[in-house]
Amino acid sequence: MEDKKLGSIITNNQNTVYGNKYSYGDIRNISDYQKNVPFSTYEDYAPYIERIKNKESNILTSEPVLLLEPTSGSASAKKLIPYTRGLQREFSSAIYKWLWNLNRNFPRLKYGQFYFSITPQGNTTDGIEGFNTDDEYIGGLLGKFVAKKFCVPASVKSIEDMDLFWKTTIDYIKQAKKLRLVSIWNPTFLLIMLEKSNMRAKDLFPHLEVISCWADGNSATYAEQLQKAFPDAYMQPKGLLATEGIMTIPIEGVGKRLTDSHFFEFIDKNNDVRLKDQLDKDDEYEIVLTTSGGLYRYRIGDIVRYNGNQCFDFIGKAGNISDYFGEKLNEMHVREVVPKNGFCLLVPNENRYVLYTETEADADTIDAALRGNFHYDYCRKLGQLKKVEVVVVENGAQQYIDNCVRFGMRLGDIKPMCLSNRQGWVFK
DSSP: OOOHHHHHHHHHTTTSHHHHHTTGGGOOSHHHHHHHSOOBOHHHHHHHHHHHHTTOOSSSOSSOOOEEEEEOOSSSSOEEEEEOHHHHHHHHHHHHHHHHHHHHHSGGGGGSEEEEOOOOOOBOTTOOBOOSSTHHHHOHHHHHHHHHHBSSOGGGGGOOOHHHHHHHHHHHHHHOSOEEEEEOSSTHHHHHHHHHHTSOHHHHSTTOOEEEEOOSGGGHHHHHHHHHHOTTSEEEEOOOBOSSOBOEEEETTTEEEEOSSSEEEEEOTTSOEEOGGGOOTTOEEEEEEEOTTSOOSEEEEEEEEEEETTEEEEEEESSSEEOSSSOOEEHHHHHHHSOSSSOEEEEEETTEEEEEESSOOOHHHHHHHHTTSHHHHHHHHHTSSOOOEEEEOSSHHHHHHHHHHHTTOOGGGOOOOSBOOOOOOOOO
């Protein structure tokens, strides 16, 4: 096998249900793999996940599944990602390289404390739980080392009252002796924390050296605001990481470099498949990954621009996804939520979503249904998003077309949809 990572994954899982279905035992090279195994999305794994939930083994991986980690899906509010020791090692390897490089460039970090944003804990209906803390993604000695550096204990994530959550978090940060590294996802998280604390950035974080956060795509504007609030801290754009896998990590002086944790393929604009050494600089690609967690040729939906030297920038999501604060709303879920009769369009507008509809709808009901999306619910709890606003309009379909034309679309290219990820819609 030309690629050692892929060879290891195929060999280890050839006697699984999935491996037998796609003849893993006959795969000798990358070409065999691409011929035998089709592209996949989460929906393809749903029946296998059900078997894993029922405690069956050797379904997607020969390694036991430690847990099913919840995140959002393209056709539903929640999907469950299997985690194995192998996948955990893949995460750990990439994160170790990120932290090693960060400490090399900011040596005082090793003597200070960290704050990693507390990710919410999700539970499936049968009690299968996700990771309790961010360091559990890493595992092993590195996970234990990172956990000792945290200035806010993991118990804070179990606080359901959001006012108490913010107060407790801020109190711990105030008590931190030398908090030097903050790692969050969306930059608005830290902006909200400052607002809740009613303190200046340099007073709440007197020793802060590095902020790691999203700074690409829809997060760029908020990252600029955060940099203004923390002019003395170094803002490091995060690499591309998802529950399913870790794709790029920031390397100082180099860029956001592709990890060697998984096997990667790339789909170009002509739907041709390329490997990492076949990419053209400045072109955009959809990432496909194969991991030790049991995802094979998985179309995660992330679009990246290749910068050369195995470095990439995140551009956005494939398909109709709206994701300004980490909410990851998708059209298939939204279609199930909005009224079925007449025109409906859900759009982002600053710090909330607005539903334009020709049918009367209750904002509380719509918002509660959207909160079935794991990530949207968390953004609402944090205060990054406010409750949906419902606006009843007349001739919504025609106004929708008028807006699309104003945005520069040709009439022949306009397609009906119930979710848009762009702002600036005007309805009367």
